[in-house]
Amino acid sequence: MTADTIGGVWTYACELAKALEPFGVVVHLACMGQPLSEDQSQYAAKTANLRIHASSYKLEWMADPWEDVAExxxxxxxxxxxxxxxxxxxNNYAHGSLEWNAPAVMVAHSCVFTWWxxxxxxxxPAEWHVYYDKVREGLRNADMVVGVSRVFLDDVAALYGPLRQTRMIHNGLDPQDYHIRKKQDMVFGMGRVWDEGKNLSALASMHGRVGWPIRIAGSTRLEEAEDGQNAAGVFMGRLDREKIREVLSETPIYVLPAKYEPFGLSALEAAFSGCALVLGDIPTLREIWGDAAIYFPPGDAERLEFHLKSLIGTPELLAHRQKLAVEKAQQYSADRMSASYIYAYQELIA
Structure with missing residues (x-):
């Protein structure tokens, strides 16, 4: 199994590996992108059936990656x-075009063209045409392409197809890894702050406007944030997995104001932690969460402010929304995800 060590694919790969252990599956994880952090190494070491093969090869969406991709x-x-x-x-695209002896399953997590x-x-722009060609070739050569949501799978098939065989398998997490504790007065979000698709600047703009502190975790270029937000501790920087779970357990409201999010694993982490969900109104998040979340147009700060003030000012509404999120999250367990992948693997091996 391939994985990049930079984004949510790392979490997905580790969760899937752990959930495959009861089936007797040993996962050899070939890591690319950047060296594993201490936190990542420690987490991987706790998964008995996971074997790490580390590298720092560039990922296909990085600048000038193709020599590294070939190596x-x-x-x-x-x-x-x-x-x-x-x-x-x-869990990447370009290597689908390699000559493999075993059947190849390729999972579509995101891509530059759908993001753009x-x-x-x-x-x-034109400099991304090589990327498009490499991704299309990889997808078309895979024996099966899995999409993490139906909407995103349809987008990928329309953009890069025809594809040999497709399957939709929603991501999942182990609910036992998450806890609900006494909630503190704060609104929380997390992700790559520099990623325009995450749109976390919309959440940061709520600083001083809704009555509760705004907290955002994730890698950021702090010099791009307003001094007032930094002084107020809006940006928490990158947190390890245990710290994220601790913060989520005490968070009453989680905001994912995404313009682009093929699944949104962080929202699932938040829901398992008892958070009410306020999400960008995009088709993929609607597919995943249905009526269990509150939605707002990603560019509408006034609507976001309205929803946050409504939740903060109405404890009964907040509790109801938290309950809906927790109940919906049960549909996306790691056990259900792993069983779906086992079925897909067996189908290809047969």
């Missing part, structure tokens, strides 16, 4: 020759 391909083929796996599980269209309402 990573050689490395991956060497790993397959040595390990003789039953299934190749790719959602965030900037246009296609990427």
């Amino acid at each position: 990573a391909g050689k490395w991956l083929n060497e790993l397959e020759a040595r390990l003789q796996p039953d299934i190749i599980h790719l 269209r959602a965030v900037k309402s246009e296609d990427p």
